[in-house]
Amino acid sequence: MAGDQMAGEQDDGHAARPLRRPVVVVGGGPTGLSLAIDLALHGVPVVLLDDDDTVSPGSRAVCYAKRTLEVWDRLGVGEAVVAQGVGWQRGRVHHGDRLVSEFDLRPEPGHQMPAFTNLQQYLLEETLIARAQALAGVDLRWRHRLIGMMAEADHVALRVDTPDGPYDMECAWLVAADGARSLVRRLLALEFIGQTVRDRFLICDVATEADFPKLRQFWFDPPFHRERSVLMHRQPGNMWRIDLQLGWYADTAAETSPARVAMRLRRILGEGVAFSVESAEIYTFQCRRLERFLHGRVLFAGDAAHQVSPFGARGANSGVQDADNLAWKLRLVLAGLAPVALLESYNCERLAAADENLREAARAAGFIAPRTPMARALRDAALHLAGRFSFARTLINSGRLSAPTVYVESPLNTPDATADGFAGGVPPGAPCVDAPLGQQGEADWLLRHLGFRFTALVFAGDPPSPGQMAQLAGLPVPVHTVIIRAAGSPDEADGGFTDTEGRACDRYDARPGTTYLVRPDQHVAARWRRFDPAAITVALARAIALPAAA
Amino acid sequence: MTLDTSPRLADPDGIFTALARAYRQLDESQARTFDARLILLLANHVGDEAVLREAIAIAGEGLVPRDQIGDLDAVP
Structure with missing residues (x-):
């Protein structure tokens, strides 16, 4: 009942x-937090329980990938x-005292979001909390601990x-985003x-005025930390x-003593460089789900559902992408517009x-911490040969950085028709790729106009008629x-955009008439070479897990 | 079979000897380093993933438990 949904915290008890x-x-x-914001923006009121009342201490997650930033931009x-x-977008890998490879994660222009942004987790959480608090649909309850x-x-x-004191509450759906030690x-x-x-890592946050380059740097067996990374x-x-x-x-107690930590950091930062240690903790990592x-x-998301080692920044990024996948599905199921089977697709995707x-985490761990002498020899051989041969540089794995998953096997996808002859572009199951657009002379971005609802993205030749658009909207x-x-087409009064740099057409392998059906989480559900409302309607039914018509 | 196991070397004795001789001055650790470099150079030259996986499986026969041979990249 709507009345219940608007009830405040004080009413539950x-x-x-x-x-x-x-x-x-x-x-x-x-x-x-991302899920709560997304649900509220979808019009679903949400109660968020957290047993603490502070943002996370220290800095845990650091690197947020372009796709995650795009999700947050939608939010x-x-x-x-x-x-x-x-x-940042560049990285360097060193072996001993040699630079063996460099990479650039975003070599092409024409994206709103950077390849990666680094930010301390507590600053990120403060930003998300401020956003959630500004939404009437989010009921944040700190120091409310689930006990049963x-x-x-x-x-x-x-x-x-x-x-x-305690109180009782009920919910149609419970989402456990309560971390690696999930009580749920x-x-x-x-x-x-x-x-x-089977490895231990000393993870430090260090403040220093020294000016190191603004990129990801990884060392195998450096002079300042022999035999390790x-x-x-x-x-x-x-x-x-x-x-x-x-x-x-490693001796955990000895390794976290301030003198030992300072000694190790001095070797890395250089003698005479002033620094202060904000946090220094020993971690072991889990790879499990x-x-x-x-x-x-009950649905599980983020670390409560899966955990990986941090080389590749796949922890927080995948949690936010879980939220991105789940919010719209919960909304449609709660509204009675889609069957519960739609939530099963959350599980599958x-x-x-x-x-x-x-x-990816297991592969990186095998390279960073080889488990047998021969694995170590192969690793060192790749690093050795990388100085001379480009093929060996491709073998170096210091953690492949988070990229969004393409839901290749998703039951929500409508496969391409062979006759449509798509070569590249954005296949069904993949997240839409950003591109610069223009509208009435104003610069804009494609992804800003996708999301929250299903969208027919039409590369016009013959644009759809107002009647056809109204049919889909209805x-x-x-x-x-x-x-x-x-590019170069005159502006029309239909709210359309211009592909000012031609990048949208390139990235979507578009010809006049090419039409994409885009999900509320900006993933592609289906695509065709012509705009066909009947085909869109069938693909839509599939994308919300409705049983196929007899 | 995608791995070509027919005789392909014009001078098999010469190549066998060259391989064996390359290790003559090497201790065990150096031999392992040599092995690793040679494997990577040849693997890249071959290029075909199916061929390489087949070679890995054959080389492991009798050494690697059978249920792990097809399980080279198991998750989790």
């Missing part, structure tokens, strides 16, 4: 029976995150403890499958993230993403039409 919320999110990290915080962070739950057929009953997971007695990486990243405010590999048998992310009316991330799940015209 005083109602005659527990109030039924549409969605409760447990966990106020990047994943839970209204992309520019704020980029403005606070340090953007009972999964029923049509809802989940929750008991929540607070400094003022433990209450449901679900096991992770996977393994611990070092990773260095810039953060805002002259802060540096430095990860030192210590090996599985739940068998399923959907259990009845994000499991595929988690497996991709786990595979479907139970409406499809909005966005028209893109070739």
Whole structure:
């Protein structure tokens, strides 16, 4: 009931029976906050419970990838995150005292968001919290700790403890975004499958005025940390993230003593460089996931669902991409516009993403910390040959950096028709790629006009008629039409855009008439060489998991 | 079979001897380094992933447990 949904926090403890919320999110990290904001912007009121009342201490996540920044831009915080962070796109890999490879993650122009932005997690969380607080649909409840739950057929009953005592609440859907030690997971007695990486890392945040280059630097076996690896990243405010590999048998207590940490950092930063250590902790990493992310009316997202080692920045990035995948599906299911099977596609698509991330993490771990003498020899051979041969540089794996997963096997996709002859472009299941556009002489970006709703992205030749657009907009799940015209076309009064640099046509392998059906999370559901409302309607039904018409 | 296992070397004795001789001055650790460099150079020259996976599987016969041969990149 709408009345229930608008009820405030104080009402939960005083109602005659527990109030039924549409969605409760447990966990106020990047994943839970992004999901709460997304749901609220979709018009779904959401209660977010967090057992703490502070943003995360120290700096955990650091690197946010372009796709994640694009998700946040859709949620209204992309520019704020980029403005606070340090953007970067280049990296260097060293072996001993030699530079063996350099890479550029975004060699081409024409994207709104940088390849990566580095920002301390607590600053990111403050930005997300400010955004959530500005939305009436988000009910943030700090120091509200889930202490019990009972999964029923049509809802989940929750008991929540607070400094003022416990209360009961119900929700149609519970999302566990409560991190690696997820209480929801433990209450449901679900096991992770996977393994611990048998290695230890000293992770430091170090403030120094010294001017190191603004790029990702990775060293294998450097003179200042023999036989092991070092990773260095810039953060805002002259802060540096430095990860030192210590090996599985490192003495945790000795390695975190301030004198030992300072000694190690002095070797890296150089004698005479002043620095202060903001945090220094020893970590081991897990590479594991739940068998399923959907259990009845409980969904798992972020670290609560899957964990990877940090080389590649696949932790927070994949959590936010989980949220991006889930919000619109919950909204359609709650509105009765899509069957519960749509949530099963969250499980299918994000499991595929988690497996991709786990595979990449395992491969990087095998290169950074070889497990046998011969694996070490192969690793060193690649690094040795990389000085002379470009093929060997491609073998160097210091962590392949987070890239969005293409949901190749998704049941929501409508496969390309062979006759349409797409060669490249953005295939079904892939996230849309940004491109610069113009409208009435104003510069704009494509991704800003996709998202939250289904969109027919039409590269006009013959543009759709107002009647056709109205027909799509009038479907139970409406499809909005966005028209893109070739550079040099006159502006029309239909709200269309101009492909000012020709990049949109290139990136979408578009010819006049090419039409993409884009999901509310900006992933492609289907594409054709002509605008055909009937085909769009069929693909839409598939993309929201409606049973195929008999 | 995509891996070509027919005789292809014009001078098999010469190549065999060259390979064996290359290790003559090497201790075990150096031999391992040499192995690794040679494997990577040849693997890149071959290029074809199916051929390489097949060679890896054949080389591992009797050494690598059978259930792990097809499992070279298991997840998790």
